Amino acid sequence: MVKVKVVERPPADLVVQSWLPELWKGMKVSGRHFFVNLLTQKGIVTSQYPEVKRAYPPRFRGKHRLMRREDGSVRCVACFMCSTACPADCISIVAGQRDDENEKFPVTFEVDFIKCVFCGMCEEACPCDAIRLDSGVHRAPAYTRKEELNGKEDLLSLGSLSVARQGGEFK
Amino acid sequence: MPTLTIDGREITVEPGTRIIEAADRLGIDIPRFCYHPGLPVAGNCRMCLVDTNRSPKPVASCWDPCQDGHVVVTNSPRVLEARRAVLEYILLNHPVDCPICDQAGECDLQDLYFAHDHQPSRHPFHKHHKDKARVLGPQIIYDAERCINCTRCIRVCEEVAKAPQLVQVQRGERAYIDVFPGTQLDHPYSMCTADVCPVGALTTRDFRFKCRAWLTHGIQTVCGECSRGCGIRADVYRNAVQRLVPRHNPDVNQYWACDAGRLAYHRFETGRVSAVRIGGAAADYAKGVRDVAEALPGADARGVVVVLTPWMTCEDVGAVVAAVRSAAPGATFAVGGAAPGIQDDILVRADKNPNRNGVAKVLADLGVTPVALDAVLSQAPSLGALIVCGAEQAKAEALAGALAAVPLSIVLAALEGPLTAAARFVFPTTSPYEADGTWVNESGVTQRVRRAVEPVGDAKGFEVWASDLADRLGTPLAARDRAIGGNP
Numbered sequence: 001m002v003k004v005k006v007v008e009r010p011p012a013d014l015v016v017q018s019w020l021p022e023l024w025k026g027m028k029v030s031g032r033h034f035f036v037n038l039l040t041q042k043g044i045v046t047s048q049y050p051e052v053k054r055a056y057p058p059r060f061r062g063k064h065r066l067m068r069r070e071d072g073s074v075r076c077v078a079c080f081m082c083s084t085a086c087p088a089d090c091i092s093i094v095a096g097q098r099d100d101e102n103e104k105f106p107v108t109f110e111v112d113f114i115k116c117v118f119c120g121m122c123e124e125a126c127p128c129d130a131i132r133l134d135s136g137v138h139r140a141p142a143y144t145r146k147e148e149l150n151g152k153e154d155l156l157s158l159g160s161l162s163v164a165r166q167g168g169e170f171k
Numbered sequence: 172m173p174t175l176t177i178d179g180r181e182i183t184v185e186p187g188t189r190i191i192e193a194a195d196r197l198g199i200d201i202p203r204f205c206y207h208p209g210l211p212v213a214g215n216c217r218m219c220l221v222d223t224n225r226s227p228k229p230v231a232s233c234w235d236p237c238q239d240g241h242v243v244v245t246n247s248p249r250v251l252e253a254r255r256a257v258l259e260y261i262l263l264n265h266p267v268d269c270p271i272c273d274q275a276g277e278c279d280l281q282d283l284y285f286a287h288d289h290q291p292s293r294h295p296f297h298k299h300h301k302d303k304a305r306v307l308g309p310q311i312i313y314d315a316e317r318c319i320n321c322t323r324c325i326r327v328c329e330e331v332a333k334a335p336q337l338v339q340v341q342r343g344e345r346a347y348i349d350v351f352p353g354t355q356l357d358h359p360y361s362m363c364t365a366d367v368c369p370v371g372a373l374t375t376r377d378f379r380f381k382c383r384a385w386l387t388h389g390i391q392t393v394c395g396e397c398s399r400g401c402g403i404r405a406d407v408y409r410n411a412v413q414r415l416v417p418r419h420n421p422d423v424n425q426y427w428a429c430d431a432g433r434l435a436y437h438r439f440e441t442g443r444v445s446a447v448r449i450g451g452a453a454a455d456y457a458k459g460v461r462d463v464a465e466a467l468p469g470a471d472a473r474g475v476v477v478v479l480t481p482w483m484t485c486e487d488v489g490a491v492v493a494a495v496r497s498a499a500p501g502a503t504f505a506v507g508g509a510a511p512g513i514q515d516d517i518l519v520r521a522d523k524n525p526n527r528n529g530v531a532k533v534l535a536d537l538g539v540t541p542v543a544l545d546a547v548l549s550q551a552p553s554l555g556a557l558i559v560c561g562a563e564q565a566k567a568e569a570l571a572g573a574l575a576a577v578p579l580s581i582v583l584a585a586l587e588g589p590l591t592a593a594a595r596f597v598f599p600t601t602s603p604y605e606a607d608g609t610w611v612n613e614s615g616v617t618q619r620v621r622r623a624v625e626p627v628g629d630a631k632g633f634e635v636w637a638s639d640l641a642d643r644l645g646t647p648l649a650a651r652d653r654a655i656g657g658n659p
Contacts, residue, residue, distance in 0.1 A: 045636055079270035080383040095380035103303060104271040127270050 059061030061133040063150070064111050065158035074152070075162055076130035078106040090115035091122060109152040113139050129164040131155075144169045190232035190243055191219055201245050202254060202283050204369045205321035206233035206260075207642050209426040211330055216261070216321050218283065220253045221245045229253045232337050249285065258288040264299040264344055265370075266316040267292075273378060274371030276385035280319065299344050301659070307337075307349075308356030310376050310430055311364060315347040317373075318372035324348060324364035325579035331427055332517065334358035347457060359519065362430045366416055377434060378414040382406075387413050390623035393610055395525035395603040396432040399518050400612030403428055405436070405604055405623035412436045412623055413524070424618050429519050439602035444589045445628030448597040456629045460636070463581060463596055464498065464643035470555030470579045471499035478570065479534075481508040481524035482559030484608025484620060487633035489531045490648055491560065494637035497646040504529055505544045510565035520613055524563070525603075529611030552576040559594070560633055562586040582635060599630040606632055 015021055037044060056062070067075045078095035081145055096107035119138070122131050135158040142148050175181045177194050184193045191210065194201050204216035212233050220229035224242040229406055231252055232243070244250065263285065269275040301315035323337060325348065329335045336356050340349050350356050356364070365373040372402040387406035394401040394415070401424035403415045415436055417428035425464055467475065477495050495502045506527070514521035543565060551557065551573030562584035564570055571593035574580040582594035591597045605626040611617050626632075631639075641648045 077271045078380065079275075080386065082272065084383065084386065097304065097380060101303070102271075103268075 029168060044084075056136050056138075060136060060144050061123075062135045063113070063133070063137045063139050064116075064122070064155050065132055065135040065160075066109065066130060066152065066155040067130050067132060067159050067162035068156070070161065070163065073102075074101060074105060074109075074130065074159075075103060075128050076106050076109060076126075077128055078171045079104075081125040081170065082131050085121040085125035087119060088115040088117050089120060090117075106152060109155060111150050111155065113142075113148045113150060114145060129162045132159075172243065173237045173239040175237050175239070175243060177243040178245055184237050186236075188237045188291060190221060190223075190230075190235050190237055190241070190514045194221075194232065194243070195454055199245055201232050202279075202287065203233060203331070204279060204319055205323060207323050207326075207367055208244045209331070210323060210326040210367070213322050213326065216251050216319065217257045218254060218261075220257070221249055222250050224577040231436055241249060243387075246333055254283075254287050258283060259290075259293070261319050262288065262292065263294050263321070264316070265607060266298065266331065268317070271374070272314075272317065272371035273374045273380065273384070274317075274368070277368035278371060282560070294502075300346055301345075303548075306355075306359050307373075310361050311356050312374050312376055312379060313348060314372050314374070317370050318347055319370055320346045320348070321367065321369060322348075323367040324373055327360070327363050327367055327427075328356070328358065331363060332343075332360035334357045334360075337364070344465040359429050359431065360427060360514065360517065363417070363427050363432055366426070378637040382408045382413040389416075390621050391418055392604070392621045392623060393525065393612075393618045394428060394432040394435070395620075396429075396435045396523065397512075397518075398524060398527060398613035399423065399520045400525050400616065400618055401428045401432060401518060402618070403432070410624050423612060423614075423618075424518055427518060429517075429518070436602075438603060439604065443602070443627050444584055444587055444591055444597060445630060446599060448591075450595055453455065456631070459596060460643050461596060463579075466579050467495070467498040467556060468644075471501050473553065473555030474550075475499040475502040475556040475558070476542075476554055477502060477504045477558045478503060478507045478544065478547065478564070479530055480563055481527040481530050482561045482563050482603065483526065483530065483633050484606060484610060485526065485533045485558075486608045487606075488530050489537065490634040490637035490641075492534070492537050492539060493648050494641040494644070495558065495638070497641055498644050503532065503542050503547075504539050505547045506541050507544055507559070507561070507564045507566065507570070509563040510605050515633040518551045522613065526610040528613060528615060529609065529617070530628075531612060548573050554579070555579060557649060559590055561582070561600070562588050562590060564590065583636060587632065598636055599626075599628060600633050600636070601630050605630065608632070608634070 008070055069075050078093050083091035090112040092110045093106050095106045096103055098105050120133050123133050137158060147154055172183050173186060174181060178199055179199055180197055182193050182197055185593060191201050191206055201219045203219045205213045206219060214231045214234035217231060219232045221232040222229050222244040269281060303314050303316055305313045307313045325337045328337045336350055336358060337348055339346055341347060362375050365375045387408045389404040389406050391403055391526045392403060394403045402418040402420035404418045405415055406413045415433045417426060419426050446453045447456045449459060509523040511521045512523045548569050554577045556579035557574055557577045558581040559570055560583050566588050566635045571589040574593040580594040581596040582590045582598045584591050584596045585602045606620055607622040608620050609617055610620055638648045
């Protein structure tokens with residue numbers, strides 16, 4: 001049950017209508033905050049954006065990033081699980097062949113941020129811990145559609161090392 | 172005629188029928204790897220085990236012939252346990268690299284694992300590693316780790332292609348498929364080995380890593396590369412044909428198709444005519460049709476000749492004949508077509524045109540007696556108009572010369588070439604994967620060609636062009652001439 005405090009409307013008597021005492025009361029409150037903030041800087045709730053940026057919460061889903069293996073190569077094996085799971089159909093992959101045991105890799109890996117809804121399905125579908133949305137980078141608006149199309153290099157530049165076990169077999 | 176009971180359902184079959192065939196006829200699914208209805212029986216995978224009243228232990232249903240009074244149970248606990256054990260054994264050294272395997276999504280091993288085994292590997296040691304991505308031939312790449320040694324591919328080479336190029340080497344868990352030293356898998360049906368492969372061991376170089384199987388949708392259509400007209404399925408993703416695979420048609424091609432036919436769609440990926448051209452300059456489709464409709468009746472006095480191609484569907488031929496006749500009642504028709512090529516005694520036919528029979532049939536029905544193409548070429552300079560349908564013309568150079576000589580030259584083609592360079596009016600038409608209609612193959616089997624992908628640019632079927640022309644002439648085609656395949 002919500003407590004409701006009913007405040008009687010003060011009568012608009014001559015004191016109020018002359019506005020000078022009320023103005024004085026208001027200036028007293030503003031002046032107190034002004035000098036307290038100026039001298040002690042205690043209890044300020046605003047931050048000095050853009051010099052000081054607030055951290056996103058840990059589960060924030062930002063721009064995608066592609067993770068790397070220990071040898072620096074991309075972890076993605078171009079299995080298309082992410083683009084299959086994607087409800088917005090925003091991921092386009094062209095797969096290629098490499099000569100080591102990982103065999104398959106993405107030649108191109110494009111995320112169209114115009115289409116992306118940042119649902120995180122791709123991250124969940126990925127069997128290789130290759131795609132993540134934990135970059136903490138907010139998707140910035142762009143002037144052209146082409147700029148919204150982020151390729152493999154863009155996504156890798158946000159990426160870092162992941163040593164999660166790939167596949168399922170122990171080596 | 173033995174009568175047997177499978178899972179409580181009775182069936183009478185011809186003597187010699189295997190249990191698995193009888194079960195297939197009843198619609199009872201018995202899992203299998205090595206058995207293929209188009210191949211001789213090998214009986215080596217042991218996945219199709221069933222219980223019968225004639226043997227103390229489960230028997231392989233692909234090998235055991237039906238007997239009178241046989242009582243077969245395909246799903247008893249003992250059979251299910253036997254299958255689970257077989258599957259676990261097959262999966263012992265399997266790399267389980269489904270994310271990078273092209274077969275994932277259409278893999279028998281994957282499906283049956285989820286249906287029968289569904290447990291983590293109990294194999295405590297390191298898996299046995301074998302060759303990956305081994306090139307067996309120009310079309311086929313082999314992954315020895317994924318192979319379950321069902322030998323379907325070997326049997327395809329021996330029995331279907333009559334080219335025994337594959338062999339199984341080593342034994343037990345070390346067994347793998349290989350070509351003989353110094354040779355390669357290069358017979359004209361080599362891609363059928365990848366079709367029959369129940370796992371991802373044999374993959375075609377054409378489809379390898381191109382697209383995942385589950386992303387495609389299959390359109391059942393017909394191959395146009397020769398007059399055999401093999402049933403094929405065009406797998407399409409994002410409005411592009413990703414691969415062609417044979418589709419079972421007992422009257423035409425059984426389960427098979429040749430490599431050339433399956434790679435033919437690449438011809439239509441580049442060099443397409445995509446816009447109407449008048450005198451070499453791009454033009455609006457409606458303007459092109461209007462100009463032709465205005466010019467064609469005047470050309471009738473000197474003679475109008477239409478060179479048809481046996482790549483057109485029956486509906487196309489009917490519509491083009493009707494439309495041109497309404498403009499130029501005296502028009503004559505000739506049938507061109509692609510040059511004959513190689514033939515073998517398996518599927519490939521020498522006539523490289525899919526619908527020669529159908530075109531002849533439609534022309535006969537319409538009372539048209541086609542004139543010889545050479546006669547057309549010789550009288551070309553005196554003609555009023557020459558309309559050439561299709562880029563697949565054996566005498567393309569001669570036809571181009573004839574087109575250059577006539578006052579009104581029209582080409583309807585899907586591919587650029589000497590014809591489109593020589594003609595005044597060029598109309599883009601659909602590729603066989605964009606067309607819709609009917610083809611009649613060399614043995615008279617009438618088959619439906621279906622549109623798999625949307626046409627490029629302004630490309631339209633011959634039939635659509637013809638009915639637009641007829642509309643413009645003020646003599647709309649009857650509904651039956653429009654038939655199917657109208658532009659959406």
